[in-house]
Amino acid sequence: MFTTLLGAQISAEEINTLKVATFNVSMEATNYKALGMEPSDEVLQHVLSTGEHSQVKNIAEIIQRVNPDILMLNEFDYIADKSKGVEAFVKNYLNVSQRGLEPVDYPYTYVATVNTGEPTKFDLDNNGKAEGFGGDAYGYGLYPGQYGMALLSKYPIDVDSIHTFQKFKWHHMPHPQVPVIPDKNGNTGQDTPWYDVEEWAALRLSSKSHWDVPVKVGDKTVHILAMHPTPPNFDGSEDRNGKRNYDEIRLMADYLSPDKGTYIYNDNGEKVSLTENARFVLVGDFNAADIGDKHREGVIEQLTEHPLVNNDTIPTSAGGAAVSGAEFSNRFTAYWGARADYVLPSRYGFHVNDAGVFWPAKTSDLYRLVKDREASSDHRLVWVSLSLEQDK
Structure with a gap:
């Protein structure tokens, strides 16, 4: 059995390493206010068509430097026509030397539709007005597809x-x-x-x-389990976003185990969960810290301490270490x-070789790529290098 990779034929036996990454790229319309366009997916379409936007060029440079085999992008606006969306990003930025x-x-x-900006008829934020968008959308967003998701793979x-x-219902x-x-x-x-x-x-x-x-990585299947739960703030004493973040993470934790995920149905109405001994990698901006700022005990631990998840090797960086004097920074x-962004492989089927966060120190010439959100993003690219083990 052979697979084609970048023009070369590689046998399944030769494919034994895999680098998986996640990157919240801040590529949504409100990050491009200087263009003077009304917020919509047309803003990103314009940015991607030129190949010349400095922030996106820096995003592309970071990706070229890390060179992951599989890459999850968060906050990449959903554009139904891939030739004007994710494929334009690949063609006009990633296929071009930076x-x-x-x-x-x-x-x-x-790419697929998301709930952000998808209108409802309700006053979900209880401000007295049913506005359809913003806090009254299925997920907070000013227009359908804002803060979307995209997966890129070799x-x-x-x-x-x-x-x-x-479309899975919370209740x-x-x-x-x-x-x-x-x-x-x-009163209780x-x-x-x-x-x-x-x-x-x-x-x-x-x-x-x-x-x-x-x-399909050679003769093996790797399940990329992607999500971007809501930030656990921007609410009040009811903690609606914090509770939603917890349950969004719980849904994925339950999905890992057939005995825990029996209630889960997909968008076709089919009951599904992972089978036993499945290779998977959890990826995304989970908006849940494992220690330090805004750590909420027991939230991200649903995944990091899950018996099927390997969190032994934690990605680190020199730049992150300089943010504070804390030993875990x-x-x-x-x-x-x-730590908001995660690449968490299954314990089954992988050996973790290495992991890192692309965050150069201020003394590095590459710090220009991460100095602020205008340079690239307020998040960093996180990657894990894996060896694929033989099925048992």
């Missing part, structure tokens, strides 16, 4: 076997964390539900989407001081 670097190619890509994607969970999760307004007098049982009955029945759990994208992936 600063003399070797271009990279991703012949296989996947290896074939098994498109027919993809599962998405954009269908067993024992969900229901947001309530605490009783002012502290007198709390007021944040969402009314009709809203709660309709509300989707995923703020963007949850994906299971199988990638070298694991930060976001400029404000937190």
Whole structure:
């Protein structure tokens, strides 16, 4: 059995290493206000068509320097026409040498609709107005597809076997964390539900989407499990975003085990979960810190301490270490001081060779690539290098 990679034929036996990365690239319309365009997916389409935007060129340079085989992008606006969206990014930026670097190619890509900016008829943020967008959308967004997701791969994607969970209803999760307004007098049982009955029945759990994208790496299948849970802030005492973040992460944790994920259905209404002994890599901006700033005990631990997940090798960087004097700051992936972005492989089927966060120190010539959000993003690219072990 052979697979074609960048024009060369490689036997399945020769494919034994895999570098997987995630990168919140801040490529959504409000990051390009200087263009003077109204926020919509047309803003990113324009940026991608030119090949000349400095922030995107820096994003491309970072990707070329790390050169992952599989790359998850968060905050990459959903554009239905891939030739104007993710494929334009590959063609006009990644296939073009940045600063003399070797271009990279991703012949296989996947994008799909997300809940951000998808309008509802409800006043979900309880500001007295049902506006459809913003806080009243299924996931916070000013227009459909804002803060979207895209997967890039050097290896074939098994498109027919993809599962998405954009429309899974929050109330269908067993024992969900229901947001309530605490009783002012502290009376137990007198709390007021944040969402009314009709809203709660309709509300989707995923703020963007949850994906299971199988990638064919030689004769093996690697499930890329991608998500971008909502930030656990921008709310009030009801903690609706914090509770949603917890349950978004829980959905993926339950999906890993057939016994835990029996309640989960995909966007086709089919009950699905991973089978035993599946190779997987969890990727994305999970908006949940494992230590330090904004760490909420027991949230990200649903994944990092999951028996099927390998969190033994934590990606680090010199730049992150300089953010504060704390001993754990070298694991930060976001400029404000937190590990928010994750690449977590399964314990089954992989050996972890190395891992890192692209965050050069201020003394490095490459610091120009990460000095602020205008340079690239407020998040850093995180990568893990894996060896694929033989099936047992």
